[in-house]
Amino acid sequence: MDQSLHQTYEDEIHSLQEEIRILEQQAIDSQVYSGEFLKTIEKFSMQSPESRKCSSTDLEEQLEQAESQIALLTQLTGIGFSKCIMTTIGKGNDKTKRYRLSGHSHSLHFELEFELIEIQTKENVTSTVTELNIILESTEFSDLSRFISRAEEKKNLLLFFRTLSVFAKWYENRQVTFRHFKEKYPEVVRLPEGSNAEYLVLECTKLPGVELKIFWKILVSEEGVVTPVLDLLTKIPAEALKFDKEKVVDSAPSSFRNLLRLFGIEVAIDCLIKLM
Incomplete structure (x- = not known):
């Protein structure tokens, strides 16, 4: 057999052996992952009804505590939210989050959209509002409407909430x-x-x-x-x-x-x- 042809066959065999080794390792990893996953499920299923009830009770208590804190915050500030939609744009350290909020301050209802750029450094994370659009349900307040236009220009979200709360x-x-x-x-x-x-x-x-x-x-x-x-x-x-x-x-x-x-x-x- 020609020497070059023999070398070609050997290379092909080594390549097939490497592929087989990789496939075998993937199968082992899959089995390990599946096994750990099944063990977790099995462990949870083997919990007693009392343990499950305790876990459910803890979650209910945490939920009640969170709802109580939100109610207190709404009572103190007069601001409550009925809807919040957030989408993230970008990857890595620099991300832009777009928010759509609906809520009320006492009896005045509002909607707003804003974009928040988050820049992460070694020390901390800084956030900057880049766009702000505010819609107030009532248009009868001329002074408040002029202030809202100015707040949109300055992109000052905190000032808007503080002023709206006092006005409302x-x-x-x-x-x-x-x-x-x-x-x-x-x-x-x-x-x-x-x-x-x-x-x-x-x-x-x-x-x-x-x-x-x-x-x-x-x-x-x-x-x-x-x-x-x-x-x-x-x-x-x-x-x-x-x-x-x-x-x-x-x-x-x-x-x-x-x-x-x-x-x-x-x-x-x-x-x-x-x-x-």
Whole structure:
């Protein structure tokens, strides 16, 4: 037999032997993995019902504890989430996470989308918001809408949540206060546009045509500072003004502001109603 042909056959045989060795090793590894997997299943199946019940109880307790912590956080901040979708873009140390959130702050509902870039170094992981889009269910708040546009430009997610929480708390407080006085003094208090509006009307039952209108605005600065502002406007017929020799009507707004500073919102409004 030719020497070169013999060498070719030997090389082919060695190649086949190497393939057989690799296949045998893969089969062994597969058996080991399957065996360990089956052992794990067998071990779990051999647990007593009491052990399984204890494991289930531990999981239930952990779940209840987590739900309790979330409820407490929602109560403290006024912010809760009903939906959260997260997708990851990229690999390695630099990853971009895209979030879609739906939630509420007190009675105000919102939706937002943002992208978060995470850069991992040897020391720590830094996160940066690169895109931010916010949708508020109600569009009646002009100051808040302007602030949201600015927060989107700055991509300041934390500032948005902090400001929205404070604004929504004042908004709910105004609603509750207006409804309270409407129920307590139905003959005097009117809410022409409902408790969601920023004013209520006090009517004098003894003097037809005499009205006091209390405006309760919630201002939001571009920096996210929330400020409640209350003011009083008077509606007095010209005939009645002739008898106002001491200019009580003219001083009513400043007197109301003094009441606010001394006694707070509810007491100040209650004093006005009793005067009516």
